[in-house]
Amino acid sequence: MMRISGKMKGQAMRAAVIGGGVIGGGWVARFLLNGWDVAVFDPDPEAERKLDAVLANARAALPMLYERSLPKEGRLSFASSVAEAVTGADWVQESVPERLDLKHRVLAEIEAANAEAPIGSSTSGFKPSELREGMATDASVFVAHPFNPVYLLPLVEIVGGEGADAGVIARACEVLRGIGMYPLVIRAEIDAHIADRLLEAVWREALWLVKDGIATTGEIDEAIRMGFGLRWAQMGLFETYRIAGGEGGMAHFVAQFGPCLAWPWTKLMDVPEMTDDFAAEIGAQSDAQSGALSIRELERLRDKNLVAILRALKREGSGAGRVLLEHDATLDAPGEGVPLETVRRVVPSDWTDYNGHMNESRYGQVFSDAADAVMAHLGAGPDYVASGQSFFTVETRISYLMETRAGERIRVATRVMGAEGKKLRLFHEMEREADGSVLATCEQLLVHVDLGTRRSSLPGPDLAERIRALAAAHA
The missing domain is CATH 3.10.129.10 (Hotdog Thioesterase)
Structure with missing residues (x-):
């Protein structure tokens, strides 16, 4: 039975991270800077050097998000084998490359050395049922898919799938919240989970725009970071469209723009039919999501968030913030006179x-x-x-x-x-x-x-x- 072991008060929790690349290194930083001891295994002879670079960035950036001091940093160690890394661990995070055969071998080694710790896989595409093939217990592995940089972005997609222990998934979410992350539990198995499916759809359309000579890669990136990317950062997709519907909300937006789904605006034309029932379902979910606030209240919240985001970008001269900086320089300077x-x-x-x-x-x-x-x-x-x-x-x-x-x-x-x-x-x-x-x-x-x-x-x-x-x- 998989479990998250308890510790005596003051005793550090211990995580094992298998694979110290970009994602694995981010996991190491997230756990380590939140007071966990972390053991890492990665056969790459350059792993320690690469991880040091990730940790340097994390140590500089993560504490800046908080108004209070983070816990005392945990101890970092490098193991010579998977078994050495995971033995005694309270949490194991598998972050090896996206090859199913490799993941099967590594997960089997983890299970043989520590059958009690939860095993989160950083996979961006595989389903937990695929990961569990050939394992002794079908409840020992679940998807815990983060986003780069793991030490700053809070989202972790949690997919248990059939056979997962609901109690273990709940306790895993507690652990992730305890290190400042946002576990999003996905109710059913699906290839690439939620976020990467959305990203893949945008990516496919972007490739066609380049292929057809409509836009360059730079122009596409500007379209995202100068516009809807800023809205998505603080309201997501559906809440953004709820506001776009004006005082009529999501129902008005769906009624007005639903027919566009049948128009050849994109290469991705396999879309669900916007029936009355489907439109009503979307409207009801939107009401439940943000109906407690009026459209005007949502607009004011959006505007405050956008001001804060844009001002942060302006300070660094990045993206839309660069546009603000350049425009700011053209505005009238304060006057002369005495004083x-x-x-x-x-x-x-x-x-x-x-x-x-x-x-x-x-x-x-x-x-x-x-x-x-x-x-x-x-x-x-x-x-x-x-x-x-x-x-x-x-x-x-x-x-x-x-x-x-x-x-x-x-x-x-x-x-x-x-x-x-x-x-x-x-x-x-x-x-x-x-x-x-x-x-x-x-x-x-x-x-x-x-x-x-x-x-x-x-x-x-x-x-x-x-x-x-x-x-x-x-x-």
Whole structure:
């Protein structure tokens, strides 16, 4: 009988990962960084080097998702055989290449050495009944199919199939949730499960678009990441279409676009007939999925999510975020004058906290941006930094005077309060554009630094003169 063994409090759980490639390495990282000890077996002589690279990425990225510290990292070991790796393991994850004969051999070795631990297979296409062929027990293996990078993406498709122990599947889901993953239990066996079938359909159509000279690979990728990929990331397929139906919801969408399924828009023309009963079934499931929210509420949720996603992409200059960056650069910069207008913007929704107003750290962001605007005005912007010189902030004092909420338009007026040698003192005043209310003030001390030595230094004569002139104007 397969089981997940219990441990005494404080005793580390132990996972065995067979196959340390891209997917196996991701599993190692996911377990290890969540406090599990992990034993790995992979006959590739380069396995340890390759796994080190995956772990380096995971150690840098995974903790950034959390506001609290992850558990103390588990111990990693490399075994010389499958049997050595799985003996005593509480969980075994098979992640060898997608060859059924190879999986059969490896799974038989695992079962011979540890018949009690659950054995999850990372297979993207095989059904559990195919994996179990020739095994002593038909309940010892199930599909646990993750997505790359395993250490960041939460989805795991769980397929037990006929003969699976429901209790073991339930406990396996508990384990996966315990390491920050989302187990999606698939109710029936099917080749390629759910997600890869959807991906395969898009992939097939994309290949035809390239083959027929309609689009390049780059154009297809842009169509995904600039549009529906962003919607899918936070609402999936059906909820996206529910909103597309407007106030009529999914029922209206199906009625309007259902006939398109019979049109030769794609190469994939084997589609189910959109009968009244089938349309009603889809509508009912959509109501159960998200009917608790009105279409307008769903739209507002979608928009908040898209703002957060797009702003994250903008920070990295990737995908649609690159478009935002380029457009941002064309917009009017804050004005001149005394005091100097250094920031003029709308407060984004992802800057607010559980109290509904702007988080303290974001005030720091606003005043940091204001200081950067002063630097740009003085000619000490990115080009100056690239030359090896910069200003570092050494002291900031912020006074929070009034609440600042998402969607409000704010502006910052900045004065140069002092410029003595290496030091530059700034005073920022943030106000609400609608009524001129002062929301916060900030006193900031910056010091000129030589980036080569990382020590304070005097600015060059040209910059020093521009600073003195600005300080005199603001005095």
